[in-house]
Amino acid sequence: MAKERTFSDALNLRVDPAMTVEIKRIAAQYGQTDSETARRLIEYGIEAHRAREAAMLQLPYNVTSRETRHGDPMKLEIVAQWVPVELPDEY
Numbered sequence: 001m002a003k004e005r006t007f008s009d010a011l012n013l014r015v016d017p018a019m020t021v022e023i024k025r026i027a028a029q030y031g032q033t034d035s036e037t038a039r040r041l042i043e044y045g046i047e048a049h050r051a052r053e054a055a056m057l058q059l060p061y062n063v064t065s066r067e068t069r070h071g072d073p074m075k076l077e078i079v080a081q082w083v084p085v086e087l088p089d090e091y
Contacts, residue, residue, distance in 0.1 A: 007039075013038075023037050023038050023041070026041070048078055051078065052076055052078070055076055056076075
């Protein structure tokens with residue numbers, strides 16, 4: 001059985017009604033509380049932000065804008081895909 005995480009810090013967020021509905025919908029899909037679902041979605045957002053930062057750092061050192069060497073604009077595209085995973089024995 002996976003070790004349960006404990007949380008000691010609290011962060012109060014104000015969200016709009018549409019976001020509340022979406023969090024509740026996703027929570028119902030996974031049988032989780034709204035709080036657990038919001039925490040998971042924030043974790044995903046942080047992971048995506050960090051991936052974006054890493055992608056920017058991988059650009060050549062002399063690139064000062066988000067353009068190719070020919071002056072064409074670039075955009076960062078984040079892709080989600082299913083990949084195989086090995087689960088620990090106690091899972």
